[in-house]
Amino acid sequence: MKEMPTEELSAVNGMSEEDNSVVTEDNSLQKATLLVVDDNHDMRRYIRSLLKNEYKLLEAENGVEAMKIIEKHQVDLIVSDLLMPEMDGLELSKRVKENLATSHIPFLILTAVHSEENEKKCYSIGVDEYLCKPFDADIFKYRIRNILTLRRGYQERLSQPAVLSDISELGLIEESRDKIFMDRAMELMKLHYAEAEYGLDAFVRDMGYSKTLVNQKMQSLAGMPIGQFMKNFRLDMGRQLLEQGKGDANVSEVAYAVGFNDPKYFTKCFKQRFGCLPSSFSHA
Template sequence: MRNCPICSDKELLLVVRNDKEYIRIEISDTGYGIEEKDLPHIFDRFYQIKHDDTSTGSGIGLHLVREYTKLHNGDITVSSEINIGSTFTVYIPTDLPKNNEDKYPDEEKNIISSIALLSTKEKDNKKKILVVEDNEEFRNFLTEQLSENYYVIDAIDGEQAEGLVLSEYPDLIISDLMMPKMNGIELCQRIKNNIQTSHIPFILLTAKISNESKIYAYEAGADSYISKPFSFELLSVRIKKLIEQQENRRKLFHKTIEITPSNITTTSLDEELIKKVLSFVEENINNSEYSTEDLSRDVGLSKAHLNRKLQSIVDLTPLQFIRSVRLKKAAQLLIDSQYNINEISYMVGFNTLKYFNSYFKHEFHMTPSQYREKNKE
């Protein structure tokens, strides 16, 4: 063992372990100490030691320290005595590459560049999740873990988050409850009461486990409430299910010919919007000149906002939505009426039979005559 030449005291030392040289870093405290039964678990993710006081951590700090140490091919150990304190010892090898260029051979650099480019392209295909958390350590952990499957953006409080929601329009929001400036409950209320954002699934994370807190969360419009500490697997499954539910509602719209707004929306605000949009399209079902501009004006939303909203709820642009409603109405007439196909075409706003047949086949994967024949029974 010898002193490290870059260190001013004996807290950092050069040591040899298994014939390899390491820098040893020791950090000690004079706290409660750690009981022997807890020592094997303190680096586990979300593991928390229970004390008599009310202070609690997030259970990820030491886990992150261990993971970062491993990334540097190092090791971390701990020793502790009750009512005396704990000592954490980190070992980092001295032969780490000086920079990234030393780390990768020339033949691998092109591969790394290609992967980075591919990741940028894949970002556009991933669902976008906003993480709102004032605890930097926990926020970084969630962002890092979720980034494996989602494109993640983050905010430090509700106020910053609201601005990001209105500029980034995430597919899902995960928010802590207790935060400065604007807490999670207020953020959820503002998101769910804004027609531009009311469709976005919202998950609240909190250390509060009382029924009263849960009631406040669900009254604010939260789609899910998860108490800390929790397993990351639980959060992952909840995210996956909320996104799947959203996708299933979109599929339901495309599968059925009778549109039920309550079946394809999650909030009363969205349900009312779809009812309004649907009523205006149906009122103008035989008007081939009825356009997306007309619909935007009637509904009271800009074209951009209406487009974003319909894309989020039914995965269709306003023009596609108008056409889909016309075709669904045509399908109902083919089943329930004696009008011929040409008459039905004009009744639902198509100027030519050619375009009607083409769009109908694209929507239902068969011609209008085939559809009528199939549904006679």
């Protein structure tokens, strides 16, 4: 796991001018990594021929091998056969979806067994797609592309102003580990956004998981590190306060009210996020 980005430090002691500027990477230029799990070598080779030009591919013969690969590599989507020795696709999908560290990974089941019961079981666990063999190559590729596009859409919407105040628009599955995680993150920020001393360490402590896991999960679901998530939330709350003030709000007072120690830094970050100065909402 990579070390915490330097911009995360902006959340440790409140938001101040001394904080490092946030540098974002264009993830759209990076190929997604797919894990193909199937005990049939010829099927893996066929799938590889369909996907090798668009994605980075990892392979496993069964669920046991797949779990070892998932522990060592970042995987963006899993394509798995249903019936396999040692650990089948149903058990693999269950373990992936029950583990907070991996529950965000989309899962596509491939099977030669046309069973409505198995299909219901897979969807109840949280599998994203269930496709029967033999399958149309183009439909297979479209479904993978659509799943990954939907995941990127979650991240893009979370990065947009005002969305942080309501994650119901993201379409996360109710009672899923991903939804519970984001609900908890939102709840904590709603409680503590005004406290300048409420930084990254306190947030991670209250989330109840390791810093590595919380950062990994935030990156996967929101497409940003913890510190950026916290900063964006505070900026969104600042904009709400300015809008509610209807011209009477003081920028410095609002900056302090949402946990920024430096009004000038608040103004700089506000301009970066919203494309306008906070003074456009205020007399001061």
